[in-house]
Amino acid sequence: MNDKQLLMIPGPTPVPARVLQAMAKHPIGHRSGAYNKIQAEVTANLKWLHQTESDVLTLTVSGTGAMEAGIINFLSPGDRVLTGCNGKFGDRWAEICTAYGLQVEKITAEWGQPLDPEAFRQRLQADTAKEIKAVILTHSETSTGVLNDLAGINAAVKEHGQALIMVDAVTSLGAISLPIDDWGLDVVASGSQKGYMIPPGLGFVAVSAKAWVAYETAKLPRYYLDLGKYRKATAKDTTPFTPPVNLVFALQAALQMMREEGLEAIFARHNRLQRGTRAAxxxxxxxxxxxxxxxxxxxxxxxxxxxxxxxxRKMMNQRYDIALAGGQDHLKGKIFRIGHLGFVCDRDMLTAIACLEATLKSLGCDVPMGAGISAAAAVFNEA
Structure with a gap:
């Protein structure tokens, strides 16, 4: 049956019909008063989602573009940075920093294991000259399904006093509470095709007052990704460059849906889906x-x-039209990844688990049929 695929990957994630309908509207001029009103609403709701009163800027990029923007706007060539590397995306931020001529020091953990906050604390405490300018890490490491202890690492950064903390929140923003202002996070990047429930194409960067001070002396090259341009434009409810207008329509609708659900309910739903999936x-x-x-x-x-x-993955896709994500790099063929992010509910997860049980059985695996469904249902019925 056509047009029946269920996306159970960590991005792109399923898109609600209400959001698709918003995208289908005729575009409007991005320099019009009508667009300004939408931009103002979107900006206010982004701040609500990010739990911040500081700037949240919208760029026409992927999550990687948002992270690159976060890195290049607040640092200078030769700056020392600490990068947390315990998966594909932590490694990527180290690669970006190297490409821009930064001095990269890695704090590593085996893929599938979390970063150790104490390792950051020791490295930062040893920096008595305060030469480390930023600590860069992934909150939810999408390649392995590991959630790093951002609060613990951030506490070590705050003890240092000088370094900025830059966070890849691409698959954590909108899935788990990320109190940016309460924690004093400096740069937080995310992407539209994850918890925001809209297609790929928009990236978001939240910026603290401390980071803007660093911006004034940062010397890495930037133009299209110059966040100062976006800050000035956003203050006027506009954009520095042409935005994907229909994606902004989608964002407006998605954020309205998120506000209707409420932050605590959103976080509780994702927690429930995580626990139910792992139980299964x-x-x-x-x-x-x-x-x-x-x-x-x-x-x-x-x-x-x-x-x-x-x-x-092949049988799930061909027989049941359910997309699962594969392993990356050395984990290819060794793992598959089940996304439960964004516009996903208990029913979607039960469907995926039932099909997974049937798939494993068809492939000759000795699995207790029905056990996964029962375990997940038990979690979902706790409330």
Whole structure:
């Protein structure tokens, strides 16, 4: 059956009909008063979602573009930075920093394990000359399904006193509470195709007052990604360059839906989906890549022992029209990843688990049929 695919990947995520309908409207001029009103509403709701009174800027980029913008606007060539590397995306930020001539020092952990806040604390305490300018890390490491201890690492950064903290919140923003102002986070980047429930194409960067001070002396090259331009334009309810107007329509509708649901309900739903998914996977006798106590609310990485992970993904897609994500780099063929982020509900997860059970059985795996469904349902019925 055509047009029936269920996206159970960590991005792009399913898009609500209300958002698709908003996208289908005829474009309007982005220099018009009508657009200014939409921009003002979107900006206010972005600040609500980010739990901040500081700037939240919208760029026509992916999550990677938002992170690159966050890095290049507040640093200068030769600056020392600490990067947390325990997955594909932590490694990516180190690569971007290297490309821009920064002095990169990595704090690493095995893929599937969380970063150790104490390792950051020790490195920062040793920097008595205050030469480290920024600490850059991924909150929810999408490649492994691990949630890093951002609060703990941020506490170490705050003890240092000088370094900025820059956060990839691409699959955590909108899935778990991220109190930017309360924690004093300086740069937080995210992307539209994740918790925002809209297609790819928009990136968001939240910027603190401390980061704007660093902006004044930062010397890395920037033009299209110059956040100062976006700050001035956003203050006037406009944009410095042509935005994807229909994606902004989608964003407006999605943020309205999120406000209707409420932050606490959104976070509770993602927590419930995470726990239900992991309960189901364990009940089927499968292993998850990371431990339960640092599980991402956005994605669960599964390590099947009786079958190649790509065979599972292929049959899930061909027979049931359900898309699962694969492993990256050295984990390709060893894991598959189940996304439970954004416009996903209990019903979607139960459907995916039922189909996963049938798929594993068809591939010759010895799994207790119905055990996954029962385990997930038990979690979902707790309320």
């Amino acid at each position: 996977i364990h009940a089927l006798g499968l292993a998850t890549l990371g431990p339960d106590d640092c599980a991402s609310p956005a994605v669960t990485a599964v390590m099947p022992s009786q079958v190649d992970a790509e065979a599972v």
